[in-house]
Amino acid sequence: MPARFNHTIIASRDAAEMAAFYRDLLEAEEAPSWGPFLNLQIADGVLLQFAAPPIDFPPQHYAYLVDDDHFERAYAAIVDRGQEHWADPQRTRPGETNSEHGGRGVYLLDPSGHYLELITRPYL
Template identity: 80%
Template sequence: MTAHFNHTIVASTDPAEMAGFYLDLLEADEAPAWGPFTNITIGGGVLLQFAAPPIEFPPQHYAYLLDDEHFDRAHTKILDRGQDHWADPQRTRPGQINAEHGGRGVYLLDPSGHYLELITRGYL
């Protein structure tokens, strides 16, 4: 059997705010919290655990594959919030989405400063 991704801990300045942001944007499901973790689940039963780390943390990159309809809804939310977003990871094309790899994509920052990428087609 090949490995399957199960869960990750996302360093968060405010775990509850982060969970709410991801619940809304990714249309995720709530999951029981325990210990220092505020949890949600996304497709395939992947658990995202939000927790405040005991140290300063560098921003990470998280990419999420969405179907076209979900991408449209997420992009509308980004626009309605007036949230900064870019068509490229270098942030040289502000306010745009891209049409690369046979799909569409957009980059934005989450409330803790992590780089999010929303795409409609995987790279492989």
């Protein structure tokens, strides 16, 4: 069987706040939680596990592929919340989306300071 992505732990200053943010933005499903983890499930059974680490953590980058309709809903929510966002990872084009790779994309920060990217077409 080829390897498939199963789960990731996303370091969180506030796991409940992070789970709520991702649930709304990604339209993720609730999943059973255990131990220090607050879990959500996205497509293909992938778990996003939110937990407070015992140490300070550097920001990470998480990119999510969504369809055009989902992108429109997510982008409308970003704008409605007045959330900072950029068309590029260098954050030189604020308040914009991009049209690279034949689709649309946007970059933003989550409540714990991780870099998120929403794209409508895969890079490859």
